[in-house]
Amino acid sequence: MRISMLLAGLSLALAPMAAHAQAAPDQPAFSASEVRKHVEFLADDALEGRYTLSKGYLTAAVYVAERFAALGLVQAQTDTGWFQIAKLPITMGNPPRQRIYKAPNVIGVLPGSDPVLRNEYVVLSAHLDHVGTDPLRAGDKIYNGAMDNASGVATMLETARAFAGSGQRPKRSILFVALAGEESGLLGSNYLARNPVVGKGRIVADINLDMPILLYDFQDVIAFGGEHSTLGEVTARAGASMGVSVSPDPMPEEDFFERSDHYSFVKVGVPSIFLMTGFKNGGEKAFRTFLAKNYHQPSDQADLPFNWEAGAKFARLNYLIAREVANAPEPPRWYEGNRYGNRFAKGAPRARRPAEAGK
Template sequence: MRMPLFLTAISLALVPATAIAQTAEPSFSPQRVKADVEFLASDELEGRNAGTEGYEVAARFVATRFEAMGLQPGGTDGGWYQQVPLANVALDPANPPSLTIGQQRFASGEHILMGAGSRINEAQQSVNGEVVFVGHGFESEALGLDPYAGVDARGKFVAMLVGTPANLTPEQQQALQGVDRNEIAAEHGAIGVLMLVRPQDLQQFPWAMASRYFARPQTNWVDAAGNVGGEPAGNIRIGAYLDQTATEALFEGAQMSAEQIYAAAEAGDLRSFQLAQPVLAKRNIVVTRLDSPNVIGILPGSDPAVANETVLLSAHLDHDGVDTALAGDQIYNGAMDNAAGTATMLEAARAFMESGTRPRRSIMFVALTAEEDGLLGSEYLAKHPVNPQANIVANVNLDMPVLLYDFTDVVAFGAEHSTLGPIVEAAAARADVTLSPDPMPEENLFVRSDHYSFVKEGIPSVFLVTGFQNGGEEAFRTFLATHYHKVSDQTDLPFNWEAGAKFARINYLIAREIANTEQTPRWYEGNQYGERYAPDAPKAPAPAAE
């Protein structure tokens, strides 16, 4: 006889409570990590998509675990939840989107891609206008980038190339990652954005995969005033991606052809100008409103002088749900991404309670919703703190630790940007694990997980994963190529559960070290993220270059 999902969650969540004892050094159990991953990644939870019953069961499971541990509720109204109001925006299948360039009409999917967008108050959109080309669309006085000089984008579409300018150094290109070019376009009065995908970009922008992504519903959080993402919609009403065929149509009759633009981009010699062809973008959408909770537990700090400072240990709870269009297995179980991160966060939280010793600063444990929809739960929490007096001073985010091998190092993406780096390194050393630099700087993973929502609020943060040593690189890259965001990310993979317990211990040690350190974590002087998002905050001297 199958037990109802909620009762199953409660029964599993209560099991560890009977084992809690007050000891100086807590234990870390591979069996507990395994049990949590197997439940969270089970078919019964149907991929834990934000707003679904499966996610709700997962959230109740985490809340019950927090309660059994003895944490204090950190959600709204004295509960465990912070409900995140979401809007799900889907394309109207009866009226697929299109982009007309001059006299040529392109339906979304073949030569142009247009997603559902986020204009929830415009069910039927028809946006037309002239177009100006603005190079790559980045503005930076320090890098000498001023693409809007000499053109008037007000009331027009702007066309820009994907990627970053070729004449910049890798460090300068990385400095532009995370910059929102739509915001820049909106500041110049544009009404639409056209992203131009060159043939050489298709390796990093596979058209068929992108087409499937843009056809899916898009989700965002909505504030009390109905603004998506908490911001007024502004001037940008619509956007699209164009392949070479559509780009050639767009540049017909202009002072440069698409091929000439591509060549100029390679030479780093782009200039901005008005195009001859007007465009008409059409899109119909269907909007569904829903809520999905962040789950929050608090361990109050012991030192009155710094107890109002909070260290955030986070992991996203959601995954990609069910795809009924797939043949065979249709459930994205998300065992590694991110049941593994959530399970190790829970084991670290349990260890704090087992130790019987509260750290100086408070610790907030959060299972976040809607990460897969665009870091929505973390962004909502960062912009709507449940307790504004609980000053978050650092975030350690756990997302997709690859628990397939006995790792001997960890990577803390972003460690080089703040004093969290040495703290993480010292804590990891206590577990005989080294801290390695970012092994994939070209992926710029620092801006691609939940911690970045807190970075944008000026909070020093790191994103922690298992490292590349001792067979880790092969395991990590194989997982990315074979199982990442696929239905095969499930518990029949060859998990190393001892590695899960080890990862939980390291995160316990890191969170404890940050919570007990004398000085509040700080950005380094001159760091791009600290200067951009926390310009007035105290900074630490940058370490000398090796």
Template sequence: MRFAAPALALSILLAPVAVVAQDQALFDPAAVRAHVTFLADDTLDGRGSGTKGYTIAANYVASQFMGMGATPMGDPAQGSFFQQVPLREASLDGQPVLTVTGHGKSIRFDSTKQLLSGPNAAEAKQVVQAPLVFAGFGMDRPDLGLRDYDGLDVKGKIVVLLSGYPKGLNSELGAHLSADKACMAMQRGAIGILTIPTKADTARRPWERRVQMSGDPRSNWLQADGTPFLRAPGIRADATLNPEFAAQLFGAGKQSLAAVLAEADKAGGKPKGFALGMTAQLERNSTFRPYSSPNVVAMIPGSDPSVADEFVLMTAHLDHIGDHGKGEDKINNGAMDNAAGIATMLEVAKALAKDGKRPRRPILFAAVTNEEGGLLGSEYLARNPVTGKGKVVAVVNFDMPILTYRFTDVVAFGAENSTLGPVVAKAASQAGIQLSPDPLPEEGLFTRSDHYRFVQQGIPSVFLMTGHAGPGKQAFNDFLEKHYHQPSDDLKLPFDWVAGAKFAEVNYSIVRAIANEAELPRWYADSFFGKEFAPGAVKAVRPKP
């Protein structure tokens, strides 16, 4: 299918580009700028998954792969770059209502000032009623010293949980466990979860901001039988409560909510759970819409036939959050998030395709769909691989590099978990860039981008972003506070296209080094993620400092 956009194409051709000194011919700031300019244009309406704008973006990426001579891998049997992901969208029909009764009173939560709840992916009309039990942070990992469910009977009940994880817990571990709370609650027999933001969470994301980001439909990818894939199918009810109003649930409990939140705000604080003596009923209606949206997948073959079935995978999400219809500027263009990541991936792929000496292993490139809806395209690709008898041995992911300053370091989330760490550090250093630790552990970024779906399949992975050294911290925080998931994430931002070319250069060095390694990447023997998701895999001994 062809889409004509002559005005857009002309704007790219005529856009003024500063003349800059080039460190090397492979990476051109103007090329990075051209990709971002096309993908972040209003014509694409914010690249919402399943929309015409996303389809235009997918065709653009496929045409770039085609032009560089890459092998189509979305559907290898059909010679197509597109791996169609079957999806179903669920939308709220009306405002959810939560009614809590007990201790001689009835409390009704029926507005977004009090309650936020999305649609249910499985049930169109839903009424879920059950007793309430407070279970602290909702962490159920005795092997890690986390025993929030000890002494609690939550079978057939709705658990009330604090957001996040105890202060002092390793950030990547905490992020993983936070993402796994629904599964832990389901395994204990709970049927619903009500979440109350902690003080730290509220400081980062005030309730008004949560309301602004709420109300969107939810999507799930469909399994072969046509049913939505649900990570915790036993959890039928879920909602987030405004702490200001949630305090009423604790009125006759062992502790007030104020005391619970104060304890949770201390280093190592782990509030104990207790029955709240109240019953909650959540009512909500949902409507469903099936659709599909493609991952765009290509390959640059390797040079060594002995490792032709060992693929290094680069991922970046192509979608953004689309047209929200709010305010004068209603299109969320996603220039930084993640047109910049896609531009990086395309330039790395082009450099590898042009390189006369290709790396040993083949390299896959996947522009994935519906990251914004819950890492859905990457999960579908991870569970429905396109490599035939081969396997993905490492993943490098790009998501929202901040390209408004000349960075001197990069952050490789997850690097400390496997032998990818030293490879990434050495390759970055050779490109004149240092590797820095996670600068935002409280954000739990390790579980919030596409590489994580491959980690869950036992594959060593890293997620690369520009670092916080020098002006980086201010630039990153400024973007998060003012532009993240806002219409202002567009080409009016002060992009430094030389930084974009440098980011592509650094990641070219990293990916090439991984693909040339003599040995396969290994999880370290003491890595939680290696033990959790690849228990039978051969592990490496962590080198001494």
């Protein structure tokens, strides 16, 4: 309750900032320095690894809310303003015991322009939490989570900045969401998917950003789950417009499609994708080196050799994908016969796969 009251008060304090947002050119620019600024703040030692139940996580949540307010986004229909207070079942202690804890998802809304389609919502999500600290570890005890997932949150914020500054609101509304509890089992996204702040059945897609490897000039992306719905086609068109190809999943044995926050939306029937920078142009080496040396280690810090221009480029790609989805006459559809659609979206309209549509 104390967390809820604190964040509600902060929401009221931040709300007036939205009134001062300035109009910007129709063609959005994407800033490497903005991406860098966000990563460096979120991965600073002062936030102590952003574990979901920590003060550092709350500091990060307030930071994201401040950015949303400054961009002129609006608060979701919730009594806690920018924050949805998620109830998270977390197991801790010795012996282990599960209890319900509270932590905020941070949500900013860009209202759509169409009087009908504005009641449908496209989600851009990125988890804000990381794994915190290890007081028993020798040496550096803070797991900063720069790539995992400050890079994803930074990209989401830069995409939000581009939308807010474009001067052209899309037809559908967009929810920009920084999620709690991913590292504890996709908990914040599961709570939001099952308790949507915009009402049941109104979320039509989730585009999830989790640990893009921003260490090189990526030439391709992997859209985990793109083969299951029309979101794969949208991603391919957006990428082609900026010279970025879409590559197939290079690690199907890892089953990444079921291992990040988008899958919480899949389980309530929402077509979703999880975007990651691809393996071309040195990407495979960068990815595997990061996994071996930095993933869930104190060395995942902002002083890694980030390619900040790649962050701006990744934000642009997500902007193009989200804008097409938000402006399309029809929302994304699961493909006919797809196992996820058949399991989680019984009775929902289907689309034919591109190769079949022309027959």
